[in-house]
Amino acid sequence: MKFDSLISILEKQLTLYTSLYQLAVKKVDMIKTNDISSLNQIMKEEQKHITAISALENERMKDLEKLFPAKETVPTISSCVEIAEYEQKPILENLFRKLTNILQKIKEQNDLNQELIKQSLQFVNYSLNLFQPRTSAMNYGPNAEEQSANPTDVRSLFNSQV
Numbered sequence: 001m002k003f004d005s006l007i008s009i010l011e012k013q014l015t016l017y018t019s020l021y022q023l024a025v026k027k028v029d030m031i032k033t034n035d036i037s038s039l040n041q042i043m044k045e046e047q048k049h050i051t052a053i054s055a056l057e058n059e060r061m062k063d064l065e066k067l068f069p070a071k072e073t074v075p076t077i078s079s080c081v082e083i084a085e086y087e088q089k090p091i092l093e094n095l096f097r098k099l100t101n102i103l104q105k106i107k108e109q110n111d112l113n114q115e116l117i118k119q120s121l122q123f124v125n126y127s128l129n130l131f132q133p134r135t136s137a138m139n140y141g142p143n144a145e146e147q148s149a150n151p152t153d154v155r156s157l158f159n160s161q162v
Contacts (some may be wrong), residue, residue, distance in 0.1 A: 003080060003088050006067070009060045010077070010095040013053060017102045020049045024109040031116045 023042050030039040064074045077099075081092045 003067075003084055003092060006060065007082065007088065007091055007095065009056055009063060010092075010099065013056050013060070013097060014098055014102065016049050016053050016056070017099065017106065019110060020046060020053070021102055022105045023049070023114060024106055027113050028116065029108075031120060033115060034120070083119050 023046050027039060029035075030042065061074055062079075062120065068075055076090060077096045081096060084092050133140055
């Protein structure tokens, strides 16, 4: 069975996934330096890649449906490797291996980026709490309960009048 169009689609997907991985790696420095504008730009680029990858995935599914009209479910790449002809078998195996590797790398990089963002948010929350600490009443007496019950009374590290 000939898989020329499938091979072409998989090569395009591999190129896009590789580029998507490179964008994910670039995000690390932007997250570390809090470069929000560049981070937003990269996220727009990622969205373009994801749209193109989705279109290629739909194209791949249609191609496999044409090749295997009798099958109820679309075959996987590994099942195509099993029935591929001699000259296309190593090409499909190589593409399958490369796609699997790059997808794993993307997953690991996105996990790292997610952890960095989580830590950044924790740091921001910690910093905000330093500047606006919630204090309980520091005195005894009838006003102590009123003060602790009123959450709008927030003491700040910086008390200033304008």
